Amino acid sequence: MTSTFIRHELKAFWRSKNTGKSIAIRIVMGLLLLYLFINLLVLGLFLNKLLEQVFPHDDIVISFCGLLLLYYLIDLFMRLQLQELPTLRVQPYLQLPVKRNSLVQYLAFTALLSVFNLWPFVLFVPFILKIIATDSGGIVALAFIVSIGGLSLFNNYLALYIKRKANLNGWIFLIAAAALVLIGLGDFYFNLYSLRKISYLFFGRLITSPALALVPVTLGVVMYYLNFLYLKQNLYLEELGSRKAVKYKSSTEYPFLNRFGVVGDLAGNEIKLVLRNKRSRSALIMGLLFMFYGLLFYGKPGPQGSEGFKVFVGMFMTGIFIINYGQFMFSWQASHFDGLLVNRISFTDFLKAKYLLFTIVSTGFFLLTTPYIYFGWRTLMIHFIMYLWNIGINTTMVLFFANRNYKRIDLSKGAAFNWEGVSGNQWILSLPLMITPYIIYFPLALFHHADIGLAILAATGVIFILTRSFWIKQLEADFYTKRYKIAEGFRNK
């Protein structure tokens, strides 16, 4: 049965409207992964030398054991952001004589096919073979490898479990990520405890009693089983669609948008779209999470923090919604795109509404970042410059890419098995958005003209804002050459 599913998935991939784009993304991803693989392999091979240098006073085995827990915490954090949920459109199989267990097994099992499960082995096995096997013998080395496998398994399924839950309720993601950040801060910022000591507590003991390796394995298996059960319980159409429509849905209005006429109506509709659909709402809540990125990167208060980071983080914090939500434009409206086309809406208004929406949300996010004034006035100024950049250039870029997006998103379908939101692929698409400000800023900052760099960024942003109507015309002309293709792609379920 599993092989049939795989065949169907392959067909779905090759026959999808966006195959060309997906392949291009996959190739870029593949190259990046290869690069990462080589880096990690080198790092793994020289880990013993590295540990000697970083912790010259400690025994390298102790340092190594201390490192492991930290690695898995970071691993979990990265997985939460980047790992993709395996998807299979289960609905067509549910009424067929296919065992539920085999459906769920397929979903749970393919989840293991993630590069994240490769990294710990690449990174740690060379060290284990070189140092631990020679010091403590083959059995202990085996125990270490098994523990690493078990913990990877545990992290793999824990991350997926959290992500599945987060699909239904975006706050869960926020809480999980915040908890991880707090655990990290508890050690490195507040010095309440030492993660390295805790880690050594377990792995140090593994050297004396290798049988303890069963603990991580058990944890992994339990997590797998939890995932399996959760999937199995949620394999009902009702829950896939998650329609429990008990609450009275009242009509809302945004009086503040009334002054913009039709553009305001359209923007109002889109705000409702964001708030009333799980997936788009998650994109917004995810944006709130990014408000804490500054805390992670800026470190100590005062003007000494690196400004290059602030440009990056500032763009992220004020523009995350543009990147996260704009990424999938106009797919969000795929299910009623025909309706938009035949109604009396000019595309100019349609685009203006997008600009209005982005401006509103970015302004909100910018206001949320004002507490960062704690890190100095300049920080806030950089945020403001990046805010200008975002509503000037990134909005235009996102809309340019939106004209090239033909893939339907079915918002009405439940999110639990339909997660295209936060995954590695998305970041590839947003690469041009993130790199462009650096092309301007970095060369100048390198030669100590950072202020000129910032001024140019701000000026470019303002120029784009002032010339919006020009860009709207360009985008409109571009749209008219592509709209049949877009509409057809969106009709394609």
Next chain:
Amino acid sequence: MIEIKDLKKVYNGVTVVDVPHLEIKKGESVGLVGNNGAGKTTLFRTMLDLIRPEAGEVLAKGENVAGHENWKNYTASYLDEGFLIDYLTPEEYFYFIGGLHQQSHASVDDFLAGLNEFFNGEILKKGKYIRDLSKGNQCKVGVASCLLQNPELLMLDEPFANIDPSTQFRLKSLLKDLNKNKGVTNLISSHDLNHITDVCDRILLMEKGKIIKDIATSSSTLNELEEYFGVGQTISVPIKVDEEENH
């Protein structure tokens, strides 16, 4: 009102719509019938500039629909649920559509009050988003939003398919009233031969993308159509194959 010239739409080498000439005059009530795959919806979509034809053009009031938007001012259409913004409540959707035609909330409310019977208490103030309504009720929302626009041209694709019998009869009388008393040009497709011959003065029969019959409705029309869809099918097929090969 509408003129179609040499319209042709090809999907993967198969011609799905091929209409050399068709004219629909203002105030006509035209029904479109044909089996699945005859090209009814595709024809509608080309007329609404949703898909690009390989050849030919659709003129609305003498102006090509592709590349112009004036037709949107007087055309209302409902083909499928894809026309509805499904995360809005019906009221919000009506206000939105009304707003596009410069109607205030109050005038929209007034208009909707007149449709109470048609809605049968299923649509307004139910506290549901459009996506939570049944297909039939979604159809009611779609049809009502069309009427709200005071169109000169009304295009509906299979409006009778999902709605209950009472609503079917109410919809029929609504359509007749619009056509006879307000001069609205109707273009309606349906699989229900009884309804379509009842509502429309002119029936277009489509087969494999071509309009093979264009008849003014009379007492014998229903029989003629039933014959085509019932027994007539076996006779007409070999003839069609020859025509396909001719071009």
